[in-house]
Amino acid sequence: MAFSQKRIQKEILTMTTSPPPGTRLVTETMQTTKEFLVEVHGAQGTLFAGEQFKLLFKFGDRYPFESPQVMFVGDHIPEHPHVYSNGHICLSILTDDWSPALSVESVCLSILSMLSSCTEKKRPPDNAFYIRTCSSNPKDTRWWYHDDKV
DSSP states (O other), X not given: OOHHHHHHHHHHXXXXXXXXXXXXXXXXXOSBTTEEEEEEEOOTTSTTTTOEEEEEEEOOTTTTTSOOEEEEXXXXXXXXXXXXXXXXXXXXXXXXXXXXXXXXXXXXXXXXXXXXXXXXXXXXXXXHHHHHHOOSSGGGSOOOOOOOOO
């Protein structure tokens, strides 16, 4: 078994037995360990309290040395200045700042933190242009990380 598969199986076990608060691995959708869904629940006392979202994780053969593809999917995409209406997430740990020390759990916690610190529900200013011109894989985007206030 390849190293990436062993690592993913270990992370699935962690997400199944002791997921971060506000998350749940959606095991019934898992066809392979290369792709799975995680439910994310908005934290109490935040703009997203009581809301539920789904994150799709897709893993390449070079994981964990290369970040997974992570995006919101489904009918309910959070309205957030770093989340495009197609589910793509502008978050540096998903591309430039990825480290093999990061995991599904740490990505979920970072996304929950990003949602929790949001002060206004709105889309990125270039949302319409971006979704017309982007690749289906958010990892193909050269993000410009300039805002750490939300």
